[in-house]
Amino acid sequence: MKVCGFTFIRNAIKYDYPIVEAISSILPICDKFVVAVGNSEDKTLELIQNISPEKLEIIETVWDDSLREGGRVLALETDKAFQHISQDYDWCFYIQGDEVVHEKYLPVIKNAMKEHLHNTKIDGLLFKYLHFYGSYDYVGESFKWYRNEIRVVRNNKNIFSYRDAQGFRKDNNKKLKVAPINAYIYHYGWVKDPRAMQKKQEDFNKLWHDDEWLDKNIIKAEEFDYSNIDILKKFKGTHPMQMQARIERINWKFDYDLSLNKMKFKDKLKKFFSNLGWDIGQYKNYKL
Numbered sequence: 001m002k003v004c005g006f007t008f009i010r011n012a013i014k015y016d017y018p019i020v021e022a023i024s025s026i027l028p029i030c031d032k033f034v035v036a037v038g039n040s041e042d043k044t045l046e047l048i049q050n051i052s053p054e055k056l057e058i059i060e061t062v063w064d065d066s067l068r069e070g071g072r073v074l075a076l077e078t079d080k081a082f083q084h085i086s087q088d089y090d091w092c093f094y095i096q097g098d099e100v101v102h103e104k105y106l107p108v109i110k111n112a113m114k115e116h117l118h119n120t121k122i123d124g125l126l127f128k129y130l131h132f133y134g135s136y137d138y139v140g141e142s143f144k145w146y147r148n149e150i151r152v153v154r155n156n157k158n159i160f161s162y163r164d165a166q167g168f169r170k171d172n173n174k175k176l177k178v179a180p181i182n183a184y185i186y187h188y189g190w191v192k193d194p195r196a197m198q199k200k201q202e203d204f205n206k207l208w209h210d211d212e213w214l215d216k217n218i219i220k221a222e223e224f225d226y227s228n229i230d231i232l233k234k235f236k237g238t239h240p241m242q243m244q245a246r247i248e249r250i251n252w253k254f255d256y257d258l259s260l261n262k263m264k265f266k267d268k269l270k271k272f273f274s275n276l277g278w279d280i281g282q283y284k285n286y287k288l
Helices: 019-029 044-049 072-083 103-115 194-207 211-217 241-248 265-275
Strands: 003-009 032-038 056-061 091-094 124-133 138-140 148-154 159-162 167-170 178-190 232-234
Touching: 003 019, 003 072, 019 032, 019 044, 019 103, 019 241, 032 044, 032 072, 044 056, 056 072, 072 091, 072 159, 072 194, 103 124, 103 148, 103 178, 148 167, 148 178, 194 211
Parallel strands: 003 032, 003 091, 032 056, 124 178
Antiparallel strands: 091 148, 124 138, 124 148, 138 232, 159 167
């Protein structure tokens, strides 16, 4: 069994992405790793070149900045990396620049790959998610956060990145058939210095919306306001070892009143039924 990791990145330093931690977290179970490095305003290319050169293959890309609808450019960059993987690999492990896998899940993931290697009915593996917010101590609890997504896919070039690169589809826009596994992706996209987060919000929304929308909906400020959130819970586990140095460097403070609940009524209903084991109204870009 051969496994190739893949991802895309641009301006990792400017927007403070934990891309080194992301790639390093799954390298132990990857035989090779393909990174599509976009045209950056910082030293992202040099940063990636210093990660395990014996395993990494870098392709330099140019983003189409004219694509400003639905985050489509992110899917196109994902596809560039995926299509570059040669056919001698069985599984392809996708990870985004703000996602990290805890080392305790690597044996679980590898065993699942082996278990389903020859079951061609399975297109990919479905992961659970923890979405950190504000600091490394809190995770999103409401249904605005997706609970599951595909991160390992079979090396089938009919598979493609869907919408804004959140998940995958195949052939004529068919959902992938997946096997759920007991492993989490730790998503750190909403844990940054408030100044870096504000800059990211102002710039990255250009990938989804036009200038008129940005002027109406994105507040111009020095720092991002983390207090505008519906509900969080305290994280009681441990972070991946790859994240420890970054966590120790944190230079801002975020405190949250756990008694607050700003969830909409429909989301409260979803949570109620979810606690009973019924996933009502949950977005599912896959078939179990």
